[in-house]
Amino acid sequence: MxxxxxxxxxxAACRLLxxxxxxCAFADTLVSADPPVTADRAGDEAGDEAGxxxxxxxxxxxTPQQPMMLxxxxxxxxxxxxxxxxxxxxxxxxxxxxxxxLVIVTSDLIGIPRPLRxxxxxxxxxxxxxxxxxxxxxxxxTHCGPELKMTSTALEExxxxxxxxxxxxxxxxxxxxxxxxxxxxxxFAPAQLSYSHARAGFxxxxxxxxxDPRRGEPYLNHLNPKRPVDHDVPVLQVSWxxxxxxxxxxxxxxxxxxxxxxE
Ligand SMILES: [Zn+2]
Numbered sequence: 608m609x610x611x612x613x614x615x616x617x618x619a620a621c622r623l624l625x626x627x628x629x630x631c632a633f634a635d636t637l638v639s640a641d642p643p644v645t646a647d648r649a650g651d652e653a654g655d656e657a658g659x660x661x662x663x664x665x666x667x668x669x670t671p672q673q674p675m676m677l678x679x680x681x682x683x684x685x686x687x688x689x690x691x692x693x694x695x696x697x698x699x700x701x702x703x704x705x706x707x708x709l710v711i712v713t714s715d716l717i718g719i720p721r722p723l724r725x726x727x728x729x730x731x732x733x734x735x736x737x738x739x740x741x742x743x744x745x746x747x748x749t750h751c752g753p754e755l756k757m758t759s760t761a762l763e764e765x766x767x768x769x770x771x772x773x774x775x776x777x778x779x780x781x782x783x784x785x786x787x788x789x790x791x792x793x794x795f796a797p798a799q800l801s802y803s804h805a806r807a808g809f810x811x812x813x814x815x816x817x818x819d820p821r822r823g824e825p826y827l828n829h830l831n832p833k834r835p836v837d838h839d840v841p842v843l844q845v846s847w848x849x850x851x852x853x854x855x856x857x858x859x860x861x862x863x864x865x866x867x868x869x870e
């Protein structure tokens with residue numbers, strides 16, 4: 608996303624997004640292996656002043672209330688055995704000087720199933736007039752999140768109990784996301800935006816050319832330090848006038864499969 612003269616101009620949706628909402632300073636929440644390489648404060652560049660932008664945020668816990676199978680590793684045979692941490696969905700709603708709205712939702716999920724996206728989009732569009740292009744639903748792609756099955760093809764492979772639990776959870780998740788977005792849109796207040804870049808060096812290319820393409824796929828899912836990688840961390844900070852709270856949205860391109868825990 609880029610801020611220019613108080614208008615929404617572009618949204619990059621192809622990477623992991625994390626929204627941090629905190630009551631004070633945010634510097635400690637951003638993992639950065641190297642110091643920032645560029646700094647381009649939108650406010651300085653475009654002459655933004657508090658009042659041209661409005662923003663609202665909301666947070667909702669989305670931790671399942673009963674043990675569910677976790678997504679991400681097909682070799683799991685048992686439901687979650689505990690709760691290492693709470694899972695969250697967070698929404699940041701922005702409104703520019705022309706009244707154009709944008710809502711970005713981040714979530715601790717493996718992904719956003721198409722039916723979930725369509726249902727949330729339809730409900731928010733009908734109730735609040737938000738067009739589809741103004742809603743971005745993003746998942747952190749955690750491999751320790753709940754199983755999300757919403758199509759008949761995906762459900763038919765599951766036991767009766769697994770079907771019931773994922774159907775119930777997906778319905779509850781849909782309702783929770785709708786309330787989350789409504790709350791963010793209802794909380795608009797004059798805000799100041801700033802945009803900068805940081806750098807984090809832990810991501811690595813995982814596309815290795817198969818030395819023997821006659822066997823298997825032409826490319827293997829294997830570490831390849833010689834190939835390109837994107838270490839850029841775009842950061843959007845939102846602050847509100849006369850308020851101590853801050854919201855920080857940052858993105859990073861990586862496949863976070865490092866945790867193989869069942870909780
Ligand atoms: Zn994955």
